[in-house]
Amino acid sequence: MVEVLRTYPLVIGMDTTYKTNKYGFPFLEIVGVTPTNQNFLIAYAIIKDETTDNYRWVLEKLKMLLGASHINNDVEAHVGKICGNKLNGEYFKNGVWKRIMNATSEDAYNAAVADMEENWSRWTAIMTYVHGTWLKHKEKFLRYETNKVLHFGNRTTCRVESQHSVLKSWLGNSHGALDTVFRKVHAAVENQFIEIKNRLESSRQKHGVKYDGFLFQHLTGRVSHHALHLILEEQKRMWELSVEVYERCGCALLTTHGLPCACTIFTANQGGVGLYIDLIDPFWKTLRIGEGANIPQFLEETAQDADHF
Ligand SMILES: [Zn+2]
Known part of the structure; x- marks a missing residue:
């Protein structure tokens, strides 16, 4: 371990x-x-x-x-x-x-x-x-x-x-x-x-249809499936909060998990760009373990777009 x-x-x-x-x-x-x-x-x-x-x-x-x-x-x-x-x-x-x-x-x-x-x-x-x-x-x-x-x-x-x-x-x-x-x-x-290695590998290689939306376009393959699942759940909460999302978000997912909360997802939705990888705490992005794998490296936002298209 x-x-x-x-x-x-x-x-x-x-x-x-x-x-x-x-x-x-x-x-x-x-x-x-x-x-x-x-x-x-x-x-x-x-x-x-x-x-x-x-x-x-x-x-x-x-x-x-x-x-x-x-x-x-x-x-x-x-x-x-x-x-x-x-x-x-x-x-x-x-x-x-x-x-x-x-x-x-x-x-x-x-x-x-x-x-x-x-x-x-x-x-x-x-x-x-x-x-x-x-x-x-x-x-x-x-x-x-x-x-x-x-x-x-x-x-x-x-x-x-x-x-x-x-x-x-x-x-x-x-x-x-x-x-x-x-x-x-x-x-x-x-x-x-x-x-653990197998599950990490699966998060890097497999992209379920559940996470196909534009919101996740920069995240699939770079963030664990569990993190995507949590964001999807938070998105449901965002719909529930509706127009009161900024007042009532509370931002708990951001504070306790380092993941975008309902109001952050709402902002990303409005912008029409999806969630950028920078919004995710490195914890969720570290999908490799073993020798030499402990420093995760991430792309700049522009490179993320280029990579996607
Ligand atoms: Zn929030």
Whole structure:
């Protein structure tokens, strides 16, 4: 699942299951979601009991695995690649980037970003990468950001519950020893990865008649089917809201999913141009996982038109 993790911003839910092993130790599942609306197991832990200390231990390990190393390593590697010099990557990570990551207030964050922009202004590719890949999702990993709720539809409890039933089917009724549990989970995670890849592939290759309208002309093949489905549903809401669409939209789909809300769709309809790809959060557009696939690239609006025609 490392590839999935490296590709998608983290949307995490966690819960525990019992009766997965012969000792009756709780099995802690940490679950994420893909743009194709599939769940995946980010990590799991078998803990001795559900004490605060044990939860803290798991979360600290997870933070080490994902928070610190995941983002920082990615930043170091990309900056190094862009500069054509590994040392620059390290320098960037330990300098301006560290200040951004450690910001404890919005002011401190803004100051750190301004500092980075001033010192690295020459490297526009770095600025594009940092803003487009990470700072855009800052509410998910920066310390002071807790209120924003771009959750891409990850309603924690139901996600984790459905992953639960998947886990049960993986493990069956066996109350095996821990090594049996590890083996089964790892085999199942491999399968889950293949299923995710297949569904992403399908979003890139197949365009259902449902999404044939001019509204979707720039999106099919570039956005997951699930995202198209959500937009189609939102379009129904737009018709219902009718002339009151601007007053009553509320823009929830935009805030929580990074997808065009009813009033945005209405505006696009009026313009007669369809929805442009820029209106879609990169999360929904990242349809490839695996080596070298974690930076999605998008066409300019004019190129989108040219490409379509
Ligand atoms: Zn709106």
